Amino acid sequence: MTLRTRWRKFVNVVMLSLTGLCALFTVSALFFILGYLIWYGGKSLNWAFFVNLPAPVGESGGGMANAIVGSGKLLLLASLVGVPIGLLGGVYLAEFGGRTFSFLVRYTTDLLNGVPSIVMGIFAYTIIVIPMQHFSAFAGGMALGVMMIPIAVRTTEESLRAVPLILREGALALGASKWKTVATVVMPAAMRGIVTGIMLTLARVAGETAPLLFTAFSNHFWSSGWNQPIDTLPVMIYTYAVGPYDDWHRQAWAAGLVLLALVLVANIGARFVVSRGISFRRV
Amino acid sequence: MVMKTSEESRPTERAAGTATPWPADIKMRAAGLDFYYGGKQALHSIGLHVPTGRITALIGPSGCGKTTFLRILNRMYETVPQARPEGEVLLDGEDIFSLDVVNLRRRVGMVFQKPNPFPKSIFENIAYGLHINGIGSKSTLAEAVEKSLRRAALWEEVKDQLHKSAYAISGGQQQRLCIARALAVEPEVLLLDEPCSALDPIATAKIEELLFNLKDICTMVIVTHNMQQAARAADYTGFFLMGRLIEFNKTAVIFKTPARKETEDYITGRFG
Numbered sequence: 001m002t003l004r005t006r007w008r009k010f011v012n013v014v015m016l017s018l019t020g021l022c023a024l025f026t027v028s029a030l031f032f033i034l035g036y037l038i039w040y041g042g043k044s045l046n047w048a049f050f051v052n053l054p055a056p057v058g059e060s061g062g063g064m065a066n067a068i069v070g071s072g073k074l075l076l077l078a079s080l081v082g083v084p085i086g087l088l089g090g091v092y093l094a095e096f097g098g099r100t101f102s103f104l105v106r107y108t109t110d111l112l113n114g115v116p117s118i119v120m121g122i123f124a125y126t127i128i129v130i131p132m133q134h135f136s137a138f139a140g141g142m143a144l145g146v147m148m149i150p151i152a153v154r155t156t157e158e159s160l161r162a163v164p165l166i167l168r169e170g171a172l173a174l175g176a177s178k179w180k181t182v183a184t185v186v187m188p189a190a191m192r193g194i195v196t197g198i199m200l201t202l203a204r205v206a207g208e209t210a211p212l213l214f215t216a217f218s219n220h221f222w223s224s225g226w227n228q229p230i231d232t233l234p235v236m237i238y239t240y241a242v243g244p245y246d247d248w249h250r251q252a253w254a255a256g257l258v259l260l261a262l263v264l265v266a267n268i269g270a271r272f273v274v275s276r277g278i279s280f281r282r283v
Numbered sequence: 284m285v286m287k288t289s290e291e292s293r294p295t296e297r298a299a300g301t302a303t304p305w306p307a308d309i310k311m312r313a314a315g316l317d318f319y320y321g322g323k324q325a326l327h328s329i330g331l332h333v334p335t336g337r338i339t340a341l342i343g344p345s346g347c348g349k350t351t352f353l354r355i356l357n358r359m360y361e362t363v364p365q366a367r368p369e370g371e372v373l374l375d376g377e378d379i380f381s382l383d384v385v386n387l388r389r390r391v392g393m394v395f396q397k398p399n400p401f402p403k404s405i406f407e408n409i410a411y412g413l414h415i416n417g418i419g420s421k422s423t424l425a426e427a428v429e430k431s432l433r434r435a436a437l438w439e440e441v442k443d444q445l446h447k448s449a450y451a452i453s454g455g456q457q458q459r460l461c462i463a464r465a466l467a468v469e470p471e472v473l474l475l476d477e478p479c480s481a482l483d484p485i486a487t488a489k490i491e492e493l494l495f496n497l498k499d500i501c502t503m504v505i506v507t508h509n510m511q512q513a514a515r516a517a518d519y520t521g522f523f524l525m526g527r528l529i530e531f532n533k534t535a536v537i538f539k540t541p542a543r544k545e546t547e548d549y550i551t552g553r554f555g
Contacts, residue, residue: 169359170399170400172388173395174412174465180415184411
């Protein structure tokens with residue numbers, strides 16, 4: 001074996017090991033977090049967690065029922081804001097935009113995506129909370145909704161672009177107008193990609209904490225309507241984790257586990273939706 | 284009827300204001316048609332008549348402009364931003380560039396090179412054209428779907444699977460489905476852009492046969508790179524080369540006694 005061959009083999013082995021180790025580390029990180037959450041959170045997860053309100057300080061047996069419902073309410077409002085705007089904006093970019101305007105819209109969308117979530121929170125605080133003079137679920141939902149828009153726009157646009165031109169031409173050739181083609185052929189064909197994008201967006205936004213600190217704030221009781229402060233899982237995790245009570249810490253872990261479970265379910269669900277999707281290959 | 288080549292086809296009648304009656308045996312006519320993609324000219328002064336109730340084939344080597352020309356007939360070039368025709372194209376005497384494009388496309392249908400059924404069921408594919416035109420009562424739809432499938436020689440093969448996905452059938456069947464879909468809106472003209480190029484010989488033969496049977500109900504213009512297909516199936520043939528129409532005549536004349544040397548060279552395989 002010549003020196004060159006030996007060197008080549010050596011480099012191969014080193015690189016393989018290095019890349020393998022990095023991959024392993026990545027996977028380990030996820031499993032480490034999962035493991036911690038399941039271990040600590042699982043211990044505190046019980047029926048009381050899901051149905052009880054937070055107990056008075058120091059007492060045990062409290063739960064996060066209102067936070068779970070609160071997260072749900074905010075996600076609902078966020079979807080009502082983020083999904084239509086994101087969807088229709090994505091449709092415009094993919095189907096109707098002129099070159100300059102589309103470029104501008106895409107660029108600003110990406111910038112909006114990059115705005116730190118705490119800045120979003122301050123923004124919502126200034127625009128909604130201060131005029132209303134109190135924290136509210138409405139403000140929290142709006143902040144999350146605006147955060148959803150850029151991702152929804154981009155995933156919708158990409159899903160629509162993935163629909164082959166020849167399908168659109170088929171519809172146009174039958175006498176469909178541009179909008180009818182988009183609504184009746186292109187969007188149904190892209191629907192799986194769009195739904196996946198929305199599910200992943202929801203999963204991401206469900207865990208955002210910073211904007212909620214200034215908008216939805218917190219509420220240890222049931223919050224009704226949209227004008228009252230409302231509790232959410234991420235904010236509860238924050239509050240409990242830095243508090244002094246063991247019971248609180250346990251509940252924070254449990255909440256973390258619930259949140260992560262939500263994200264995992266959304267991701268796996270999204271993959272499931274995609275894998276059952278119709279491909280455009282034929283024969 | 285003697286067909287003229289592009290140089291001789293400039294209309295001697297002017298359209299507006301003259302009472303030249305539109306002959307019944309001609310469905311569409313192009314005259315002095317130029318076509319540009321941005322600054323580049325793709326078609327030069329095309330002039331031909333599409334005879335009613337006949338199959339007209341357009342042949343020529345790759346890139347000669349035959350598909351470009353076909354796509355002008357139903358204004359599909361409009362999906363390309365910088366595409367621009369100049370000249371005259373008439374459908375039953377009406378200028379297609381001033382007709383409502385949706386209306387035009389209902390009267391002039393198109394079948395594409397690769398089968399492109401929508402990701403819906405077979406039934407919904409065929410009913411699509413009817414739906415968007417507002418024809419929609421359930422019983423009418425079912426009848427219309429059956430009629431189209433019969434015309435496309437596909438009914439017997441799919442009558443029990445109408446609600447299955449259109450992708451569950453073979454390529455040849457999908458192409459016949461696309462023909463049925465185009466026929467459902469009862470077009471006066473059917474444009475076919477190399478409809479058999481993606482299919483095997485048996486599927487091709489089935490489609491050629493059904494096209495022959497469609498002559499009673501619509502006029503057809505078919506672009507094909509397969510000369511034998513043109514010779515077999517078409518009544519009239521036009522030979523395109525480098526954006527020009529070199530010769531246009533009855534198929535028998537083009538293939539047996541072509542008037543131009545370029546045509547003869549192409550037919551005998553000396554190039555292209």
